[in-house]
Amino acid sequence: MSQERTEGDLRNTGLSLKHDREWDYEIDRIVEAVEERDAETVGLQFPEGLKRRGPAVTDDLRETLPDDVQVMMSGQPCYGACDLDTYMMRRTDVFVHFGHSPMKESDKIIYVPLFSNVDVFPMMERATEEKLASPDEDPDVGLVTTAQHMNKFDEMRSWLEERGYEVHVRKGDDRLTHEGQVLGCNYASADVDADQILYVGGGKFHPLGLAMEHPEKKVVIADPVNNALTIADTEQFMKQRYASVHKAMDAEQWGVIFCTKIGQGRWEKAQEIVENNDDAYLITMDEVTPDRLTNFGMDAYVNTGCPRITTDDGPQFKKPMLTPGEYEIAIGEKPLDSLEFDTFHGTW
Ligand code: SF4
Missing domain, CATH: 3.40.50.11840 (Diphthamide synthesis DPH1/DPH2 domain 1)
Incomplete structure (x- = not known):
């Protein structure tokens, strides 16, 4: 039986969303x-x-x-x-x-909140079969997810427990609303007593930061949105960060960005840098983009706002853009091997 298509109908064209989502806009x-x-x-x-x-x-x-x-x-x-x-x-x-x-x-x-209605359990099944240690080998597993899947968190936890795992969860800090929730700048909820963490959610954006923040743990990414199962690998990410730090080592003039967005300001941090470096200049801005910085013509920048702008968009900036911790390495205050992921705590 042939199905009539109206203009704009993207079914079976590969252009439609993988999982048609019916969000509840309340x-x-x-x-x-x-x-x-x-x-x-x-x-x-x-x-x-x-x-x-x-x-x-x-x-x-x-x-x-x-x-x-x-x-x-x-x-x-x-x-x-x-x-x-x-x-x-x-x-x-x-x-x-x-x-x-x-x-x-x-x-x-x-x-x-707009919770996702994607079925997370087929990917969790694959994660337990292919990537996580079996409960006999290592029963301890940390469970984290993003706000979009929070409505399934209790079910996910019970699902793992029924299969013999001891599931470790915690509510990170003030910046996080729920137990087990991670943000792109905060992984405090993964600070649990388990060597393996199961991240259930879309994309690699969150779990990469998670693996950087907890290098001693194996981070299994079960992505039900893109139907992908992987282990977080930070090598490429670290190389990029070290390359930026190296490029910034010769910088004479530094632009220190204070982000004016309500939950992205780290005023004390920005002040501290400027107070201790006569060649550092405080720049306030909301959206941190390459175009907005070009006219300042500084040699390098330190971003005290959203860490993901620095790490994920960093290569798009014409001059090196570092996190506050990376800045300390670039000016020789800290050793190279102290490089770590920039996290953000507290609210406003
Ligand atoms: S600071 Fe960046 S990573 Fe953190 S919640 Fe805001 S947008 Fe997400």
């Missing part, structure tokens, strides 16, 4: 808040990957809300709960942040 909760607060303005902030869904969510809200309630979307880049659009937050009666769990609770903000 429209009812937002509408309730509007009614309760007698709100006239609603601000929506989506992470980059979901901005495209913004108009449809706006339509859903417009259909339900009275005509005189204005709904607007934030066009600011957004990569985490550290990155709230504070301008919008101050100027709207209801402010909704989608896709991240709270870094800090506030009555001003409605967080809509």
